[in-house]
Amino acid sequence: MKPKKHKTPLLDELQDGKWPSFVNGLKRLADDDGKSYSPMMNDLLGQLEHSYQTKLGYWKGGTVSVFGYGGGVIPRFSKVAEEFPESSEFHTLRVQPPAGLHYSTDLLRNMCDIWEEHGSGLIALHGQSGDIMFQGCTTENVQKAFDDLNEIGLDMGGAGPALRTSMSCVGHARCEQSCYDEVRAHRSIINAFLDEMHRPALPYKFKFKFSGCANDCVNAIHRADFAVIGTWRDDMKVDQAEVKNYIDQAGRKYTIDNVIARCPTNALSLNDDDTLEVDNSSCVRCMHCLNVMNKALSPGDDKGVTILIGGKRSLKIGDQMGTVVVPFLKLESDEDFERLEEIAENVIEFFAENALEHERIGETIDRIGLVNFLDGVGVEIDPNMVNHPRTNSYVDTAEWDQEADKWLERKAGEAAE
Numbered sequence: 001m002k003p004k005k006h007k008t009p010l011l012d013e014l015q016d017g018k019w020p021s022f023v024n025g026l027k028r029l030a031d032d033d034g035k036s037y038s039p040m041m042n043d044l045l046g047q048l049e050h051s052y053q054t055k056l057g058y059w060k061g062g063t064v065s066v067f068g069y070g071g072g073v074i075p076r077f078s079k080v081a082e083e084f085p086e087s088s089e090f091h092t093l094r095v096q097p098p099a100g101l102h103y104s105t106d107l108l109r110n111m112c113d114i115w116e117e118h119g120s121g122l123i124a125l126h127g128q129s130g131d132i133m134f135q136g137c138t139t140e141n142v143q144k145a146f147d148d149l150n151e152i153g154l155d156m157g158g159a160g161p162a163l164r165t166s167m168s169c170v171g172h173a174r175c176e177q178s179c180y181d182e183v184r185a186h187r188s189i190i191n192a193f194l195d196e197m198h199r200p201a202l203p204y205k206f207k208f209k210f211s212g213c214a215n216d217c218v219n220a221i222h223r224a225d226f227a228v229i230g231t232w233r234d235d236m237k238v239d240q241a242e243v244k245n246y247i248d249q250a251g252r253k254y255t256i257d258n259v260i261a262r263c264p265t266n267a268l269s270l271n272d273d274d275t276l277e278v279d280n281s282s283c284v285r286c287m288h289c290l291n292v293m294n295k296a297l298s299p300g301d302d303k304g305v306t307i308l309i310g311g312k313r314s315l316k317i318g319d320q321m322g323t324v325v326v327p328f329l330k331l332e333s334d335e336d337f338e339r340l341e342e343i344a345e346n347v348i349e350f351f352a353e354n355a356l357e358h359e360r361i362g363e364t365i366d367r368i369g370l371v372n373f374l375d376g377v378g379v380e381i382d383p384n385m386v387n388h389p390r391t392n393s394y395v396d397t398a399e400w401d402q403e404a405d406k407w408l409e410r411k412a413g414e415a416a417e
Helices: 009-013 022-030 039-054 105-118 139-151 182-192 194-198 240-250 252-260 288-292 334-354 361-368 370-377 400-416
Strands: 092-095 119-125 132-137 208-211 226-232 268-270 276-278 303-309 323-329
Touching: 009 022, 009 039, 022 039, 022 119, 039 119, 039 132, 092 139, 105 119, 105 132, 105 139, 132 139, 182 194, 182 208, 182 226, 182 334, 226 334, 240 252, 252 268, 252 288, 303 334, 303 361, 323 334, 323 370, 334 361, 334 370, 361 370
Parallel strands: 208 226
Antiparallel strands: 092 132, 119 132, 226 303, 268 276, 303 323
16 A cells, blocks of 8 residues: 655745756656656655755764675665654665766666666766765665666765765767877776775775866866866867858857957967967967867867866865866876876875875865975976966965976986986
8 A cells, every 4th residue: 555645835836937856856756656656755755845844854874885895875864764654764875887977778777677676766867976876775675776786787886985986078989179088097097996985994085087178077176186187288279271161150250259359368369361370378278269169179189187186165174176286197008097096096095194084185285285295195396287376376385486496407307318
């Protein structure tokens, strides 16, 4: 016998308006007439309505895991289980997606079938760290669900004070702006540090993210402790014939107003014959012109990545964007990817040994100073780490002149050799 359907007048309000509401999906799973009826979702709606009425939350944590792993499950136990027994346990399994978020329809159907059998049917694609969020499972079914998910090739992601599930953009599979093999970089790092994800042993969470260009489609710069951003260091490529085609279609005034004038460093200029000139020394890779004139402009041939450390949302000292630690690294050969893993290992080890409890790596750098961090991870100071250090508000520049002199001396010595 199905439990009585809960009345949800406050949640009903969220379904009004022109924007999609999360309530629609919950109600579809709780619908008595639906093919995938979930008693758990019915009681979840009742509990959520109760929370809206009382303006209080009724979830508490606990400990739930699968054999051999210390993380990956977010436990949720209800404080009002007597009133809403079917949702008394509503755990979430964080599961790693394929790198680049490439799915087959068979895999998606198998995922849905497994979650309808063992869980509530509610799946979220994806969390900020990239996880597939299988939401709503009893303690008894967590292991069963994981075993079946593992059988189709999926593994648990990160939760707690651990390495979190990484995320990479679709990259070179579909995007002409891609500057490196994002999928290989993603899988190489995760495979190398999988134990850090499954057995939490860090002071707090640590996230990798991989974006193929500065468009940063996975929010790496401001949401990842270790951001790998594709870039190039030679001249932007310009197809003058496509420039003229663009101007013929969009108009000269539109091109000047929406492409040339919007370059943040005035690196673009349009000649009388409708050819485009680029001051590549002033280009900051903001990607605007490449996005607008995507047939005419494209990244240069000398491609690689920039590595930024310390991006995060608010915690102890507020939001932070990543700080450039490696201005440019080629990512083509096996040796290049080994160097990326080496840098990642040094940063994770430094974080594990030096960060305070519940502190992100960006906050550690803020506390001890960038110079000390660079020394600790074995990266030499480079003036290219910050383009305009004296206008940068979150880097201590007191000793940068001396460090720049050291860098120039070192480069001169290398050139002499």
